[in-house]
Amino acid sequence: MSLLRIRNLSVSFSTASGAFQAVDAVDLDVDAGEILAIVGESGSGKSVSMLALMGLLPWTATVTADELSFDGADLLRIDRAARRKIIGNDLAMIFQEPMTALNPCFMVGWQIKEALRVHLGLDRATRHKRAIELFEQVGIPDAEKRLTAFPHQMSGGMNQRVMIAMAIACKPKLLIADEPTTALDVTIQAQILDLLADLRRETGMGLVLITHDMGVVAETAERVCVQYAGQKIEEQPVGPLFDQPHHPYTAALLDALPERATDKLLPTIPGVVPGQFDRPSGCLFSPRCKFADATCTTTPPVAAGPELGQVRCHYPLNTGERKAS
């Protein structure tokens, strides 16, 4: 049985201008020790689906699902107190903006030790020892001294390392990293990704890596789930996905990779992700799809079977009948 199992997860926000469907019928599985990447443009509901899993959405959000289970616990049924025993402990998450994700009023050491105290009940001396160990594990130099630093006294990269140390403090079984490197500069990005991959190897935890960088996906992930406008439109292991994408959107994302460019000018996907008011009635990608026809604009496609990567498309690519151009 998989570590995380999500079936038919939907999230809608009630806004001043009506309900907005941010996540639409998403299925997802993560096995123990696996790295799953979730990719998609800004606004495709990657963060919202994971925040829903963590129970971190504001009260304006309505979360529904057929199944939401983690490590044997049914997250749909358990009460808040029981959920608090799981999140931050077996199920941890780190965020995009390391500079604002840590509390500016408390020393970073205090913030780590808090997690150790609340979930593991370690005594003072053990907490201190473990905090230093964690800092060393995530590659923070001068670990003991850094415990007394405040977040604003450290760089974004260092703060992200602190966030990671805090997330892995209780040895989680699954770590969700929501664009952990987007706010950092390129050299630091690579270091943080390496660190996450190393930690995964050392601890055997599962890792969900949210990103919109296909390059990162290629280097780190084992399986990839592509999301568009709140829907999962394709899911494949990383090799097949890069070789034979089935969804035109996936193909377009891959074509936009500099390494794959055949022309001096990088191809781009025209248009933007549909928002609350311009949601198409058929396939959500149809307005931007170069293969779209009348069926696409009127009938929403259903997800295909696993042999086609659960693709949501009337005319999947690379099926043998039709090759990607």
Next chain:
Amino acid sequence: MLNYVLSRLFTFIPTFVGVTLISFGFIRVLPGDPIIVMAGERGLTAERYAELEAQFGFDRPIYVQFWDYLTGVLQGDLGNSFVTKRPVWDEFFSLFPATLELSTCAMIFAVVIGLPAGVIAAVNRGKLYDRLLMSTALIGYSMPIFWWALLLIIVFSGNLQWTPVSGRIDLIYYFPDPTGFMLIDSLSSGQKGAFTSAVRHLVLPTIVLGTIPLAVIARQTRSAMLEVLGEDYIRTARAKGLAPGRINGIHALRNALIPVITVIGLSVGTLLAGAILTETIFSWPGIGKWMVDSIFRRDYPVVQGGLLLIAVAVMVVNLTVDMLYGVINPKIRKR
């Protein structure tokens, strides 16, 4: 830190001069002649008037009088009261503990109730409790002090007979007052019932004086908390699986305190202004009542010296508040 305090002290100088000028000018702008007031019903002859005028130095040009006053102040001499002939310093320090005791109690009352009320309102934003609390705060904020005081007196002293109407302690108690703080002195006197009596005298003035700061603090805490609760680090705290009490009471409140401390500091000025009315209503023998009495007597040295000392007290409080910021907000401390 020392540098910071020194630089702040330096900025006191212009404020100090300004306050000296205003306190000197203010009482002189009021119509009424102190010599005539002192003479009272009897009146006095022209020669006697000229004599007194010369004695107080009123016959000299106003800027010379100001210069005299300023040089006196700089040497720590605020002059003597026209009425009691005692040095203004002495009078101030014998009355100040009463005001300090009342203001401190009022502030503690305002913070102890206002802070949690604001936090709870923010956490329950938009719900019944929040609306109820915020409208109550608005009423409290706009309530005229004297009217509120009279209302409380009528209900609690008049109808219910729970609290006395005036003074600091029942007159049957008499003991030395080494500190000037009635709560402390009554306790250390060891007289049975003295402390209870002091507390009962303190309750109504504390509520009256603390009401406006309470309303201000509750509203400010609420809005600061609402802002902080939307921050990323609160989401991080929730992702750690912390209990709501810990998130609101430690992670959020610590950040929300920064603007709240500001209004607490600013409230001190309001509090001293409010003390004037409150002390007059409750015959509380403090600085406020002393100032009001002196204004009616046109007791120039007391009014200008008293105002100056009050202003200095407010400045000291503001400096303390600024330093508290550093303790609460590490970003300021390190700069």
